[in-house]
């Protein structure tokens with residue numbers, strides 16, 4: 365996307381959650397995560413690329429012992445609808461017997477998180493929990509009612525960017541969650 369076009373995308377977008385709202389959501393998530401697994405010495409995986417900012421900002425709010433790793437799987441690329449899941453980076457850490465927390469930017473249809481959670485369980489994880497900044501509200505989930513264990517924001521069925529979420533690989537750095545005009 366060209367520079368001018370990218371500026372126009374942000375200018376025309378609808379802000380669904382500004383920085384203050386996102387930070388409050390991260391605070392709530394951190395409290396809930398701490399209460400749930402604060403004493404479990406969990407293995408936390410950032411789901412790249414989208415999970416980068418949420419994981420970073422969440423982790424500074426988690427003041428208990430944990431280990432950090434990353435997984436990379438993608439199914440959207442430059443598209444606004446998902447395809448087959450493509451693994452880009454496989455497990456580099458042993459999850460056997462561990463409590464695992466998967467952190468991502470969004471649960472849209474849930475295909476990505478469910479596949480990664482299933483893979484952790486297949487590798488012997490004792491318990492797998494999931495955390496997302498955004499849950500997109502619609503009826504196209506991978507299983508009816510599928511949702512994360514910890515959700516920051518419930519947002520409408522729009523294509524969103526910011527706080528790690530991209531629109532055509534741009535604006536992951538936008539300081540709020542914005543919906544693309546017309547999408």
Ligand SMILES: O=P(O)(O)OC[C@H]1O[C@H](OP(=O)(O)OP(=O)(O)O)[C@H](O)[C@@H]1O
Nearest residue numbers: 412413414438439440472473474475476
């Ligand atoms: O719930 P789903 O419908 O599976 O969609 C959610 C996934 O889609 C995005 O990743 P994407 O494939 O765009 O890769 P990226 O993280 O590199 O942007 C997002 O970061 C989630 O991982």
Ligand code: HPA
Nearest residue numbers: 440472522523524529530
């Ligand atoms: O709305 C979205 N925005 C960015 N990335 C996504 N991946 C799934 N849904 C979305």
